[in-house]
Amino acid sequence: MISEKHRGKRIGNQLLFTGPAILIFLAVILVPFVYGIYMTFFQWDGVSSTMPFVGKDNYVAVFQDGKFWQSIWLTIKYVFFMVILVNGVAFLLASLVTAGIRGQHFFRTAFFTPNLIGGLVLGFIWQFVFHNVAVNFGEKFGSSLFATSWLGDEHKAFWAIVIVSVWQYAGYMMVIFVAGLMNVPKDIIEASTIDGANAWLRMRKMILPLMVPSFIVTIFLSLQRGFMVYDVNFSLTKGGPYGSTTMASMHVYDKAFRSYDYGLGQAEAFVLFFVVALATVLQVYFSKKLEVEA
Amino acid sequence: MKKFNRALVLMMTLALVIVAAACGNSNNENASGGSASASSANAKEVKITFLNSKGADIQAKLEAAAATFKKANPNIAISIISTGDGQSPVEMASTLYASGTAPALIMLDAGDISKFQDKAADLSNEKWVADMAQPNQIAGKTLAFPFSIEGYGLIYNKAVVDKAVGGTFDPAAINTTSSLEELFNKIQATGVNPLLIGSMDWSLGNHFLALAYAAQPDGDVVNYLNGLKAGTEKIADNTAFQGLMNTFDVMKKYNAGKKDPLAVTYEKSAAAVAKGEAAMTFNGNWMYLELQKSNPTGEFGFIPVPVGNQAGDKANSAIAIGATKQVIVDKTQNSEAQQAAAKKFLEWIVYDAEGQDFLVNQVGVIPAFKNITLQPKDSLAVSIKAYNDAGKSIAFAGNYVPGDHWKVLGASMQKYLAGKSDVAELASDIQNYWKTAK
Incomplete structure (x- = not known):
């Protein structure tokens, strides 16, 4: 049925199934992307009816915008800690809820739940936790760590964002790890146990190598989400205190929609796109090499 | 097989047609000003949209006003849309312009009007222009309708401060930085925190810091800002700026939240003043709604922020007052009939008894028009109006x-508030900002 003789018919059949998807992809991804690149060569405030051509000026401005590179560096720092912590915590949780403890199905659901709350709402909830709950706790028990709001200090505010992101994504990655762990063949584990391998050895030599495909997926997802972080950043700290936690996406948004400089904002978004693309491609390339067959 | 194929193609085509039709339809509706004709009216109904950027507080009241207006003008239907939380009016308006569905009435922040110069209808010939308290022109034309006048300064809780001074407190007594410090001392002696500074960047940047721009000797904000842009004015050497920061240092010294200054939110500062836990905070008359939540019957007023120790200085006893929200009428994507309807609605607000009631009593704004004699109800608005009527006002430089x-500069002010920078660093931040400002 698929192998139609006539070429036209074959293409028609293929278009029938892929056409709608291609159309939507073109309309909402490709066209805006290309138009975005086009816009980087113009100066526009979003309202004006004239859009003067400025050539490479916007790109020159990107390299002169110190705050932008600061925000990129902060984002990279954030991604580094977030990826390690999210995957570490998620793997621990996954091992825990597949170990056969009582009520593990309940725990799976519970750990996954934060992911069902939108980033904005989550940010507001945690803002309350850091501003009020933690401070009250700190005052009551005389803990100097919590005596002042974390969101009022630039270093602690950064960690606040990391903590909230870990809390949000760990459950989601856990689900992927659970699927991976269930697919580890029981026979080889059994065989290694008989051969006298202890739990640590089994984990290191058997389970972890077989879990590489899961790790590729989770690290890819957390990398990409980390670089694109905006909602938690916005609702938790709004880039504050005094602009110290402004991540790259927020900086780009501010340039376009607060400074009304669409061209520069687009150019910075394009640079950010390169950074993210580079990081994820490298990650997938290198981790593919680690994959093994059971 | 063939039949199956044909049916699918038919379905796909149908789906496309529906999508295309849906897109086309919404465009059509807007361009022609609505085709549905009201059965009760003979004339065709004109549909217009009003973009509200004053938030959810007044959304319901605007909708009610539109309904009241429709009773008197059955062939004009106004639908109210609102900007999202945290979204700037320009952002929303530019989205609507890009999609070809610009509202007929767009409420913008005063500073953004000039961006819309080529899109805003000329309102110079409207009846209400003659009744405006202050002229509101850009390049010789009245392009915007001043929706509300707002002002800001040190908001104080009357009961608390009266008790501290032993009698009825007169805010005119505070006209220097040192007299303000004296008052802080007196309040502290009664066991109440003198003030709680809100750490919001918009408040510190566009309101507090902007006082320095407005308090220039000649009072010409635009001129001074042009000087900053050109680099001919040095903010660090400016007397008004230095005086303002001295006052800020005093405020910081008595700030009840100084242990954790950046954790003081808008809500927190309002609640503290309303409950009498702090005597004052720095904010504007819009805070009344928030104050009311904690203390519905409380009486509040404004003390000017002094910018020096010269008692006779006008800026020391003046409140920053200006028309912050302004409405333009779009002439590029709305038909003549729609523009006429929009102008009619603006006129209704100023001259109709119900319109005035909506503006002053329902929304609680201080009207920018001399012919409206209704008195504002809340004590902060009364206080602003008193300063305005007495001529004790400086520009709302924001x-x-x-x-x-x-x-950008709100963040610099926060840094200063948190004690992480000094005046020199703040001044250089300001200077650098204006160097690159567009």
Whole structure:
């Protein structure tokens, strides 16, 4: 049925199934992307009816915008800690809820739940936790760590964002790890146990190598989400205190929609796109090499 | 097989047609000004949209006003849309312009009007222009309708401060930085925190810092800002700026939140003043709604922020007052009939008894028009009106700054508030900001 003789018919059949998807992809991804690149060569405030051509000026401005590179560096720092912590915590949780403890199905659901709350709402909830709950706790028990709001200090505010992101994504990655762990063949584990391998050895030599495909997926997802972080950043700290936690996406948004400089904002978004693309491609390339067959 | 194929193609085509039709339809509706004709009226109904950027507080009241207006003008239907939380009016308006569905009435922040110069209808010939308290012109034309006048300063809780001074407190007594410090001392002696400074960047950047721009000897904000842009004015050497920061240092010294200054939110500062836990905070008359939540019957007033120790200085006893929200009528994507309907609605607000009631009693704004004699109900608005009527006002300089001013320099002010920078660093931040400002 698929192998139609006539070429036209074959293409028609293929278009029938892929056409709608291609159309939507073109309309909402490709066209805006290309138009975005086009816009980087113009100066526009979003309202004006004239859009003067400025050539490479916007790109020159990107390299002169110190705050932008600061925000990129902060984002990279954030991604580094977030990826390690999210995957570490998620793997621990996954091992825990597949170990056969009582009520593990309940725990799976519970750990996954934060992911069902939108980033904005989550940010507001945690803002309350850091501003009020933690401070009250700190005052009551005389803990100097919590005596002042974390969101009022630039270093602690950064960690606040990391903590909230870990809390949000760990459950989601856990689900992927659970699927991976269930697919580890029981026979080889059994065989290694008989051969006298202890739990640590089994984990290191058997389970972890077989879990590489899961790790590729989770690290890819957390990398990409980390670089694109905006909602938690916005609702938790709004880039504050005094602009110290402004991540790259927020900086780009501010340039376009607060400074009304669409061209520069687009150019910075394009640079950010390169950074993210580079990081994820490298990650997938290198981790593919680690994959093994059971 | 063939039949199956044909049916699918038919379905796909149908789906496409529906999508295309849906897109086309919404465009059509807007361009022609609505085709549905009201059965009760003979004339065709004109549909217009009003973009509200004053938030959810007044959304319901605007909708009610539109309904009241429709009773008197059955062939004009106004639908009210609102900007999202945290979204700037320009952002929303530019989205609507890009999609070809610009509202007939667009409420903008005063500083953004000039961006819309080529899109805003000329309102110079409207009846209400003659009744405006202050002229409101850009390049010789009245392009915007001043929706509300707002002002800011040190908001104080009357009961608390009266008790501290032993009698009825007169805010005119505070006209120097040192007299303000004296008052802080007196309040502290009664066991109440003298003040709680809110750490919001918009408040510190566009309101507090902007006082320095407004308190220039000649009072010409635009001129001074042009000087900053050109680099001919040095903010660090400016007397008004130095005086303002001295006052800020005093405020910081008595700030009840100084242990953790950046954790003081808008809500927190309002609640503290309303409950009498702090005598004052720095904010504007819009805070009344928030104050009311904690203390519905409380009486509040404004004390000017002194910018020096010269008692006779006008800026020391004046409140920053200006028309912060302004409405333009779009002439590029709305038909003549729609523009006429929009102008009619603006006129209704100013001259109709119900319109005035909506503006003053329902929304609680201080009207920018001399012919409206209704007195505002809340004590903060009364206080602003008293300063305005007495001529004790300086410019609302936040109306003249670019859209990212509050965020960029608000952050610098927060840093200063937290004690992480000094006046020299703040001044250089300001100087650098204006050097690159567009």
